[in-house]
Amino acid sequence: MAKIICSGIAKSYGNVEVVRDFNLDIEDKEFVVFLGPSGSGKSTILRMIAGLEEISGGVLKIGEKDVTHLPPKDRGVAMVFQNYALYPHMNVYDNIAFGLKRLKMPAAEIKQKVDNVVEMLGLQAFLKQKPSQLSGGQQQRVAIGRAMIKTPEVFLFDEPLSNLDAKLRHALRKEIHQLHKRIDTTTVYVTHDQSEAMALADRIVLLESGNIEQVGSPTEIFNYPRTRFVADFIGSPSMNFIEGQIVKTDNGYRFKGADFDMALDESLYDDLQQGAVTLGIRPVHMQLSDDDAINGEVIDLEYLGNENSLTIKLGGQEIVAVLPEGISPKVGAKISLTAPQDKLHLFVNDVNLYRVGA
Amino acid sequence: MGEKMARFLNFNQPLVKIILFFLVVFSLFPVVWTIINSFKELVDIVTPIPKLFFSPTMENYIYVFSRPKIQIALMNSVIIVGSALMIGSIMGIPAAYALAKYKIRGGEDIKFFVLSLRFLPPVAIAIPLMAIFLDLGLYDTKMSMVITYTLLTMSTIIWLSIPAFEQVPQSIEEAGIIDGYGPYAIFFKISLPIAAPALFGAIIFSFVLVWNEFLIALMLTTFDAKTLPIVASEFTLLGRNVPWGILNASVIILSLPPLIFLGAISGFLNRILKGNK
Ligand SMILES: Nc1ncnc2c1ncn2[C@@H]1O[C@H](COP(=O)(O)OP(=O)(O)OP(=O)(O)O)[C@@H](O)[C@H]1O
Ligand SMILES: [Mg+2]
DSSP: OOOEEEEEEEEEETTEEEEEEEEEEEOTTOEEEEEOSTTSSHHHHHHHHHTSSOOOEEEEEETTEEOTTOOGGGTTEEEEOTTOOOOTTSOHHHHHHHHHHTTTOOHHHHHHHHHHHHHHHTOGGGTTSOGGGSOHHHHHHHHHHHHHTTOOSEEEEESTTTTSOHHHHHHHHHHHHHHHHHHOOEEEEEESOHHHHHHHOSEEEEEETTEEEEEEOHHHHHHOOSBHHHHHHSSSSOOEEEEEEEEEETTEEEEEOSSBEEEOOGGGBSOOOSEEEEEEEOGGGOEEOSSOSEEEEEEEEEEOSSEEEEEEEETTEEEEEEEETTOOOOTTOEEEEEOOGGGOEEEETTEEOBOTTO | OHHHHHHHTOTTSHHHHHHHHHHHHHHHHHHHHHHHHHTSOHHHHHSSSOOSSOOOOOHHHHHHHHOHHHHHHHHHHHHHHHHHHHHHHHHHHHHHHHHHHSOOTTHHHHHHHHHHHHHSOHHHHHHHHHHHHHHHTOTTSHHHHHHHHHHHHHHHHHHHHHHHHHTSOHHHHHHHHHTTOOHHHIIIIIIHHHHHHHHHHHHHHHHHHHHSOOHHHHHHOSSTTOOHHHHHHHGGGSOSSOOHHHHHHHHHHHHHHHHHHHHHHHHHHHHHHHTOO
16 A cells, blocks of 8 residues: 655656656555546556656655665556556466566465455456467456556556457446455556546546646546646537637626627636637536527437437537437527536636636 | 459369369479388389389488498587577577567667578688688588588577567566566566467578588588588489489488478468468
């Protein structure tokens, strides 16, 4: 069990700096997910924590100990890789036991530990099989077992579910979640799949080109995205962005444009000023309105079972609204929409104007 | 195009089967004929009408094996080829691993140099070596042949082992690092066993290469260090009365070791050509 402290960590390949001044404290027993688009530096930072990648600058502490330049075996870390990375020439038992054999542990003790882990992961039937005889999900379970057996201080996962099909991904995700609750090991988990991040994380670290865009719990990140990048990245279908003006009128601030005119609740924002602004609304937060807030024309309707996804033409752009099943206007019909005040996001220079804690 | 070809070459069609059958007979015939003749007496071989039924004799083999020249040559071949293979593997395999896994400065140049050794005509290697060995007083010794053949086996083994090690995924080695193992343990316990089948193929391949080697051996040996191919070829020089039976027997003795390994090699070539396991 250990805390991880990253202070000013940097990584350069030659002259190219891919991570600079990365600062993050990960609490003991916390499940932190690094989320971000491809090339944002998720793996690089994870591998620096693992000790597989040289740290070019800054200090890394695991459990109060400075491990910046220690090899992986002295860091108390275990890692699960995207492509499983099992030893193909060893059977399941030996794959899991391999790390313990180095420690010259008595065979009986190794066997007992392996049995424990194997039972926890439901791998009893496969002990004598080679990795190539197992399905992807089983292989990744073996890899998780190999990581667990060392009772590490820190668990590292680099996109462990990306090579699995959707159904298995979902099942194994649940297992990882429950496993973490049971063994309570500090975990850093890399993914580019936001739903995975939402489901697993105590805290999400959203990365973009080696920088932290935002750190927060899944609900914080979903409800209070600090920047337009975060707002766009999180949530599916993704947020609608509408360009317009903030105008001050006799009865308060309003958001105005060619096809829309909505009141704004001043108390929710830090610093409302007249001028250009981008309004962000999540499709799931859209509602029908009777007072002509946002007016558009339905150009497509997708039936999603318990709800309908409407594509609406609004001036020169298209927005999406997810509405209850009962509301199914004809294609071509005019429609008027709005959203609750506390679900509106106003971005000026790509920064959200919401008042923190509002 | 490829698909059409595949349909055309459907091995279950009777016509294709017949064609294949004749191709096999055609290409195997000389080999089979040689084997049969190696068990015949000379009179049975030189009859104008080929004899299909004859009383087989081991004479030719007994004669070949009882000749001191052959015995020495066989020993020479075994010692020289064996040593060259062993040294070539012990030095070549770790070298290939280093070239495949570590970014060594000039690594690409080393790879190319190793490759270029194999493209030089044998004479271009043999003449300077001949001069050097004469100077050192090593000419026509097993030692000089071992050194020369080690150059061949080592370069071949390096060249063929690099892809074998490149196919070992980096993350598997990293898993070993995370499991706490150092670079030597990673090499011996992870990479080497994973690459072993392909490495085995590389060793066999270079074995065949040096076992059959003729030109360099011809130039670097005169008496003491002659290898089997050289001595076997000399049977043809025994005069006008060519001892066909003996010749056939020595051909069989010479080809047997490479033939035995042919199966192993074909699996290996398949793997290389497909680019994966
Ligand atoms: N060995 C390397 N040499 C040079 N640049 C590298 C190297 N490894 C990674 N990079 C660069 O570092 C940046 C971050 O890469 P990284 O693999 O950490 O991204 P990632 O967030 O894990 O992406 P993905 O989701 O595709 O795995 C990328 O721009 C990449 O090009
Ligand atoms: Mg990655």
